[in-house]
Amino acid sequence: MPASGQTAERNSHLKAVGFLIGGISSFQIGATVAKGLFPLFGPTGMVGLRVGLAALILLAIWRPTRSGITVQSLKLLLPYGASMAVMNFCFYVALTRLPLGIVVALEFTGPLTLALAGSRRWLDLCWALFVVLGLYLLLRPETMAAGTMHSFDLFGVAAALLSGCGxxxxxxxxxxxxxxxxxxxxxxxxxxTAGVLLLPWLIPVIPTAIMHPWQGGMAISVAVLSSAVPYILDMLAMRRLSPRDLGILLSMEPMLGAISGLILLHEALSVARWIGVLCIVIASAGNVLTRQKAIAH
Known part of the structure; x- marks a missing residue:
C-alpha cells in the first residue's frame, strides 16, 4: 500500500478511536448530569425523561415508517425495547445507591458473562476468574476509619446486575x-418502545420539568449526551474499526466510569475497588484479544 494510503488509513483509525472514546465519555458525562437531577426528578423520573426525550430526538432524525415492520420483527422489537428500558431504569436506580464506577463495572459483567458463556478454552476460565476476583473486590465489606464495617447497598448491587442482564x-x-x-x-x-414502556414514570415528572425549565433543559442534555451523541459516535466508529478494536476499547468503559465518578462526582474508591474495576477491564480485554487470536489461527 502506498505511504499516502497507509497514512489515510491510520488517520481514519485514529478518528474512529476518538469517536468511540468520545461516545463512551459522553455517556458517562450524561450519567453524572443525570445524577445531579435525581433530587428533583428522582431516578425513575429521570430515566423516563431521558429515554422519552431520546426517543423523540431519534424519531425526528430517522423518521421510521411502518413499512418493513412484520409480525416477526415485532416479536423481537418488544424484548429489544424492553431490554433498553430495563438497562436504563436499573442503571439509574443503582446510581442512587452506588458510585458510578461500581455501577458501570457491575453492569459490564452482563455482556462479559455472555462472551465467556459456553467457551471451553482454558484461557476463558482465566478471564472468568478475573471477573470473580473483580466482583469480590468490588463487593467485599471494608473497614472504615472508625473501625466499623461498610458494605454496599444490596439493592443497588442487584439493580446494577439486573441492568447487566438487560x-x-x-x-x-x-x-x-x-x-x-x-x-x-x-x-x-x-x-x-422503551419510551412507551417507561411512560408511567415519564408522565408524572412532565409538570415538574415544565415548572423548572433550567432542570428540564438539563434533562434534554442528558438525553443528548447519554443517547443521541454516543449512538452517532458509535456508528461512526463501527464503520472504521474491526470487532477486535471495538471490543478492546469498550473494555475500558468500567475504568472510564470510575474516573468520571471520581472527577465529576467526587466518588472516591478504595485501592481494592480500583483493582476490582481493573480486573473487569482485564477480563474483557483479555477475552477479546485471545478470542481474536484463536480465530485468526
Whole structure:
C-alpha cells in the first residue's frame, strides 16, 4: 500500500478511536448530569425523561415508517425495547445507591458473562476468574476509619446486575433486529418502545420539568449526551474499526466510569475497588484479544 494510503488509513483509525472514546465519555458525562437531577426528578423520573426525550430526538432524525415492520420483527422489537428500558431504569436506580464506577463495572459483567458463556478454552476460565476476583473486590465489606464495617447497598448491587442482564438481552435481540432494519431505524424503534414502556414514570415528572425549565433543559442534555451523541459516535466508529478494536476499547468503559465518578462526582474508591474495576477491564480485554487470536489461527 502506498505511504499516502497507509497514512489515510491510520488517520481514519485514529478518528474512529476518538469517536468511540468520545461516545463512551459522553455517556458517562450524561450519567453524572443525570445524577445531579435525581433530587428533583428522582431516578425513575429521570430515566423516563431521558429515554422519552431520546426517543423523540431519534424519531425526528430517522423518521421510521411502518413499512418493513412484520409480525416477526415485532416479536423481537418488544424484548429489544424492553431490554433498553430495563438497562436504563436499573442503571439509574443503582446510581442512587452506588458510585458510578461500581455501577458501570457491575453492569459490564452482563455482556462479559455472555462472551465467556459456553467457551471451553482454558484461557476463558482465566478471564472468568478475573471477573470473580473483580466482583469480590468490588463487593467485599471494608473497614472504615472508625473501625466499623461498610458494605454496599444490596439493592443497588442487584439493580446494577439486573441492568447487566438487560444488556445481555439487548445484545441477543439487537443483533437479530439489526438484520431486519438499518442501525438508525432499529435503534429508533427500540428506544421508542422503551419510551412507551417507561411512560408511567415519564408522565408524572412532565409538570415538574415544565415548572423548572433550567432542570428540564438539563434533562434534554442528558438525553443528548447519554443517547443521541454516543449512538452517532458509535456508528461512526463501527464503520472504521474491526470487532477486535471495538471490543478492546469498550473494555475500558468500567475504568472510564470510575474516573468520571471520581472527577465529576467526587466518588472516591478504595485501592481494592480500583483493582476490582481493573480486573473487569482485564477480563474483557483479555477475552477479546485471545478470542481474536484463536480465530485468526
Amino acid at each position: 444488556w445481555i438481552v439487548y445484545i441477543l435481540t439487537g443483533t437479530r433486529i439489526g438484520r431486519m432494519f438499518d442501525a438508525g431505524h432499529a435503534t429508533t424503534l427500540g428506544m421508542t
